[in-house]
Amino acid sequence: MKKQRIIIVTTLLIICVLIFGFTNLNSSNTSDIRSSEVITIAVKDNSIPDLYYGIDTRFAAVKKVDVHNASTIYDFLNDGEKDQIEHINFVRITIVKDNQLSHVEAYGTNEQLTNTQLEILRATDYFSHFTVRTEFKAKNKETGKLEERFFGPHITVVPExxxxxxxxxxxxxxxxxxxxxxxxxxxxxxxxxxxxxxxxxxxxxxxxxxxxxxxxxxxxxxxxxxxxxxxxxxxxxxxxxxxxxxxxxxxxxxxxxxxxxx
The missing domain is CATH 3.30.1150 (Fusion Protein Consisting Of Minor Coat Protein, Glycine Rich Linker, Tola, And A His Tag; Chain: A; Domain 2)
Known part of the structure; x- marks a missing residue:
């Protein structure tokens, strides 16, 4: 009789251990699912790209008085750009209308703006747009050889x-x-x-x-x-x-x- 009781108690203990283990396993699985959901949400939030917001003049701003007083292409280039030029192939000034290059343009062969180019620039008014494309030869700092390059700044004429x-x-x-x-x-x-x-x-x-x-x-x-x-x-x-x-x-x-x- 005593032996039978021992067997019953042992059996009950084994059943309790199995139930407890199943409950923990189920809880662990649920926890894993929730963790997965959190990670998924975080990925979705991070999927939005880094955004750019900018307000400015349409192109690089140059005051009207400076445009009308320009005499060389260097009036539209910064010092770093000026230093690169070894030899100028040609310079083209073109008026931009409706976001497109127009047929109003004039060519030159050196840094000095031609009379026609000056006439085009001096005819511009506030918020006119134009480009100064300069194709030139520049020295490669590593090889010392001359390479073909160009600058093509787009410019907006702005008030003082x-x-x-x-x-x-x-x-x-x-x-x-x-x-x-x-x-x-x-x-x-x-x-x-x-x-x-x-x-x-x-x-x-x-x-x-x-x-x-x-x-x-x-x-x-x-x-x-x-x-x-x-x-x-x-x-x-x-x-x-x-x-x-x-x-x-x-x-x-x-x-x-x-x-x-x-």
């Missing part, structure tokens, strides 16, 4: 005093970032294009004529959101002024997209 956002450029970019954050959740992986929008800051300091200038993000909701944000920029603008202190409209370009693609 450009329009300024009263709260500062950083505050303006932050406004765009914060208020567009929710819209970025539709981005799938790295499938995001760049977009360029343009707008006018009027002589009264009011944002107007916001328009889709070029390209698209590939997401209509993001494109629309960015346009809406530009139309409703809070705060005030100090309008642009000419050299004589006359307030005038100024165009700006807003560029958005993946940082490595802008």
């Amino acid at each position: 005093k450009q329009a300024i956002y009263s709260e500062g450029k950083d505050a303006l970019i932050e406004y765009l970032k914060v208020n567009s954050k929710e819209s970025m959740k539709v981005i799938k992986g790295d499938k995001l294009g760049a977009i360029k929008l343009s707008f006018i800051v009027s002589k009264e300091g009011i944002v107007k004529n916001v328009k889709h200038d070029a390209m698209t993000t590939g997401y209509q909701s993001i494109d629309k959101k960015l346009m809406t944000l530009l139309k409703n920029i809070p705060g005030e603008w100090i309008p642009a002024e000419t050299a004589k202190g006359v307030k005038i409209d100024q165009e700006f370009a807003f560029t958005f997209g993946p940082r490595d693609g802008c």
